[in-house]
Amino acid sequence: MPNMVISLLPFLLVALTGVSGQFKCPQGTGYFPDLEQCDLYYECSKGNYEEKLCPDGLVFDDSDPNHERCDIPANVECGDRTALQEAKPSKGCPRANGYYRHEDPEICDKFFNCVDGTPVELPCPPGLIYDDTSSTCAWPEASKRKCDHSKRDVLDDGFSCPEGDVAGPDGRKLPHPTFAHPDDCQKFYICRNGVQPQKGSCSGKTVYNEEIFKCDEPANVPGCENYFNGKS
Incomplete structure (x- = not known):
């Protein structure tokens, strides 16, 4: 996922009392940016305006004068409006x-x-x-x-994902490689995206086979043939 985008909840807008004597409303009504300060804007109606200020950390999105919206700076092109509130x-x-x-x-x-x-x-x-x-x-x-x-993250038993790519049986890189547990045939480790360790366990009467990177019959895994003998 090379371009992960985090969803934003709408932020409330904060209105300021007081009016600047330098701003002049364009024709019509709407929301218009200050020429110098990116988090300052004006609500215009019939030639009159109200000065408003985005919450600290957000800036005014001037892409549509019909919508009042403040957003994070990464989502807004401020251009020459470089000034910000304290x-x-x-x-x-x-x-x-x-x-x-x-x-x-x-x-x-x-x-x-x-x-x-x-x-x-x-x-x-x-x-x-x-x-x-x-x-x-x-x-x-x-x-x-x-x-x-x-x-790298380390599990409570000391396991951490090894560095480097892991190739599967077909020679292709495994996106989430798995690794055998050193002491328990039924258990194994999963490395999410190759770096995030997680514990795993085979279901039923199967054990982990590190040759094929999945759970298998005990008879097919050297050293684990008798793993379930004596277990209910």
């Missing part, structure tokens, strides 16, 4: 709203969704990292962000 930071949130990289620089596969200054930690899908430019999770090779990919 930030209202909190722990984990450089601004009150939006998506931001994890505060721990070594954690690349998690990020914060900030809403009104409250951060919620979210994970990227296995194998992806959070990309600041697009405010989404992306494959490392498609992101300009430099991360240390040597850190």
